[in-house]
Amino acid sequence: MEVIIINNQSEYVCLGSCHAVISEGEYKNGLTVCGNETCENKGDPFVKGHKCENCGATYKEGQIHNCS
Numbered sequence: 001m002e003v004i005i006i007n008n009q010s011e012y013v014c015l016g017s018c019h020a021v022i023s024e025g026e027y028k029n030g031l032t033v034c035g036n037e038t039c040e041n042k043g044d045p046f047v048k049g050h051k052c053e054n055c056g057a058t059y060k061e062g063q064i065h066n067c068s
């Protein structure tokens with residue numbers, strides 16, 4: 001049996017201070033807005049994007065992210 005690993009799946013992120021990252025599966029299951037009480041973006045929809053492994057910041061898909 002062949003095991004297929006999909007590693008180019010889309011991710012969704014909160015651009016607020018909570019820096020949440022969710023999978024496409026979670027998004028499709030209805031987790032579409034940030035629910036973190038301490039996040040200034042609470043209630044805002046997640047956007048397609050990524051989290052920088054270096055600095056932890058979240059950024060939109062297609063955006064150029066530069067770590068400082």
Ligand SMILES: [Zn+2]
Nearest residue numbers: 014018034039
């Ligand atoms: Zn948030």
